Amino acid sequence: METGLFGALIGITWKQVVMMLVGATLIYLAVKKNYEPTLLLPMGFGAILANIPFSSAIGPHGIMTFLYNVGISNEAFPLMIFIAIGAMIDFSPLLKNPILLLFGAAAQFGIFFTVMAATLLGFDLKEAASIGIIGAADGPTSIYVANKFAPGLLGPISVAAYSYMALVPIIQPPIIRLLTSRKERLIRMQMKPKSVSRTALIVFPVIVTVFAGFIAPASASLIGFLMFGNLIRECGVLNKLSLAAQNELASLVTLVLGISIATTMTAEKFLTERTLFIIGLGLIAFIFDTAGGVMFAKALNVFRKKKINPMIGAAGISAFPMSARVIHKMGLKEDSSNFLLMYATSANVGGQIASVIAGGLILSLVPYFCK
Amino acid sequence: MNTVFYSAFNVAAQGMTGIFIFMALLYALILLIDKLFPQKAEPKK
Numbered sequence: 001m002e003t004g005l006f007g008a009l010i011g012i013t014w015k016q017v018v019m020m021l022v023g024a025t026l027i028y029l030a031v032k033k034n035y036e037p038t039l040l041l042p043m044g045f046g047a048i049l050a051n052i053p054f055s056s057a058i059g060p061h062g063i064m065t066f067l068y069n070v071g072i073s074n075e076a077f078p079l080m081i082f083i084a085i086g087a088m089i090d091f092s093p094l095l096k097n098p099i100l101l102l103f104g105a106a107a108q109f110g111i112f113f114t115v116m117a118a119t120l121l122g123f124d125l126k127e128a129a130s131i132g133i134i135g136a137a138d139g140p141t142s143i144y145v146a147n148k149f150a151p152g153l154l155g156p157i158s159v160a161a162y163s164y165m166a167l168v169p170i171i172q173p174p175i176i177r178l179l180t181s182r183k184e185r186l187i188r189m190q191m192k193p194k195s196v197s198r199t200a201l202i203v204f205p206v207i208v209t210v211f212a213g214f215i216a217p218a219s220a221s222l223i224g225f226l227m228f229g230n231l232i233r234e235c236g237v238l239n240k241l242s243l244a245a246q247n248e249l250a251s252l253v254t255l256v257l258g259i260s261i262a263t264t265m266t267a268e269k270f271l272t273e274r275t276l277f278i279i280g281l282g283l284i285a286f287i288f289d290t291a292g293g294v295m296f297a298k299a300l301n302v303f304r305k306k307k308i309n310p311m312i313g314a315a316g317i318s319a320f321p322m323s324a325r326v327i328h329k330m331g332l333k334e335d336s337s338n339f340l341l342m343y344a345t346s347a348n349v350g351g352q353i354a355s356v357i358a359g360g361l362i363l364s365l366v367p368y369f370c371k
Numbered sequence: 372m373n374t375v376f377y378s379a380f381n382v383a384a385q386g387m388t389g390i391f392i393f394m395a396l397l398y399a400l401i402l403l404i405d406k407l408f409p410q411k412a413e414p415k416k
Contacts, residue, residue: 098401105387105394112383119379128379199408207400215393353397354390361389362382369378 011053015267022270023047023262026159035166038251039139039258043159046262047270058263067260072147072154077257078140079225082356084250085140086229087242089320089349091204095196097346100312102296104350107316108358109292110135114285115362121277126150129366131278134161135285136355137168138318143261144222145359149366155264156275160282168319169326171283175290176330180310184298185334187309189343198236205230212357219360226356290314293347315344318355324348 026044030037049057050064057064071077094101111132118128126149133145134157142161146154164171176185205227213220233242264270297313315327324344331340 095401095405098398101394101398101401102391105390108390109387112386115386116376116379116383119373119375125375125378125382128375129382194405195410196405197408197410200404200410203404203408204401207404208397211397211400212393215396216389350394354394357390357393358386361386365382365385365389369382 013053013267015271016051016053018271019051019265019267020048022265023051029163029166033166036139036162038254039158039162040166042255042258043162043262043265046259047265049259050262050266058266062263064259064263067256068263071253071256072143072260072263073151075144075147075221077253077260078144078147079221080249080253081140081257082222082225083229083232084245084253085352086205086226086231087233087245088250089226089230089233089352091230091234091349092196092201093342093346094349094353095200095204096194097343100316100343100346101350101353102300103293103313103316103347104318104352104354105316106296106313107289107293107347107351108135108354110285110287110289110317111358111362113288113292114281117284118277118281121281123274123277125366125370127153129362130157131281132285133157133359133362134164134278134282135289136318136358137161137165137286137289137323138352138355138359139165141222141318141355141359143257145362148363151264152269153274153278154261155270156278157282158261159265160279164282164286165319165322168286168317168322171286172290172314172323172326173330175287176294176311176314176327179291179294180298182334184301184310185330186338187307188335188338189309189312189340190306198234201234202231202236205234208353212360216357216360216364218363219357222356222359223353226352286317289317293317309338309340309343312340312343312347315347316351316354317348318351320348320352321345323351 023044026040029035030041115128115132118131130146130150146157209227212223232238293313293316297310301307311327315323327344328341331338
C-alpha cells in the first residue's frame, strides 16, 4: 500500500502500540531474564515489525509472510527443529532406567486436562487441543499441532509455550512441595542403572519410529524427524552431520522460526480476550503436568518395595534438561547427598518422547471427534 | 456441559490411555532391545 512518508505515524492504532510493547517485553524477558532467548527475542522483534502500520514485512508480498508460508504453514521449520533436538538428545539414561518412561506418560496429564478446561471456556475442540498441547512443554510440537488445528491462535500459543518452558524452575517447585511430604522428598532411589550397548542406541530410534508410526500414523513425521536426528547422532559415522544438526541447523531454523511465528502476532489477531485465556490455560497445563507426574509416582509407591522419589515424576514433562535440573536441585536442598539427576534425566527424556506421542495422538483423535 | 466438552473428555480419556499403552509397550521393547543387543564385556588387556 502506498502511504508516503510518515504514513505509518498517521495510521497507527493503540492496539498496534500495545503489540509493540508486548514485543519489547518479550525482548526484555529474553535479554534481561534469559527466558528462552532464542525464540522469545525473534518473536518479540517480529511482533514489533508486524505491527508497524502498512509494514512491508507482512501482507501478501512480505518477507515474514513468505517465511511463514514456507516454514510454518507446511510444518517444515518445527520438523527441522526436531532433527536438531534429536541430534542433541542422549537416550542412554532412558535405556538404562526404562521404567522411568512411564513418568513421561503421566506428566502429559496437563495437556488433556487443559483440553477439557478450554472447551468449558468456549473454545472449539480443535482450538482446545491446540491450547492443551502447550502442556507438552515442547515448543515445536505446540507449533506443529496449533498450526494444523488453529493457525489463528499460533501466536499466543507459541508465546505461552516458550514462556512457561522458561518458567519451569518457578512453576514446578511449589506444586511438588504441595503434593509431597518431606519424608517422600528424602527418598533415595535404589535403581541400578544397566549399561547400554552402542547397537541398542542405534536400533532404538529406528524401532521407535516404526512402532509409533504404526500406532499413531499422525505422529510419524514428528517422531520420525526426532529419531532421524538421534540416529545421525548415534550411528557414529555422521559426526559432522550430527554437529551441524545440533549447531548450525538448530541456530538457523530457530532464527527464522521465531520471526515467522510473529507474523501471526498482529494486533487484531493477538489482542483478544482469548489470548488471556490461552496464557492462563497454558499455566494450568504445566501445573497439572507436574501434578500428574508426582501423583503417578506416589501411586506406584503404594505397590513398590523400592520406593521412587515422587519428585522424579515431575521431571516427566518435556522441558529438557530444565525440569531434571530443578528436581535434582530440590533433592539436594532436602538432603545434600541425595543425587537425583540421573533418574530425573531419564524421566525427562521419557517426557520428550511422550510429548511427541501426545501430539500425535491429539492429531489422530481430534479429527475423529470433530466429524 | 456441552457436546464439545464430552468430545474433549473422550479425547482426554483415550489420549491418556494411548500414551500409557504406548510407553508401556516401548518399555517392553527396550527390554527386548537390551536382550537382543546386550553390552558386551570389555576384552581383558
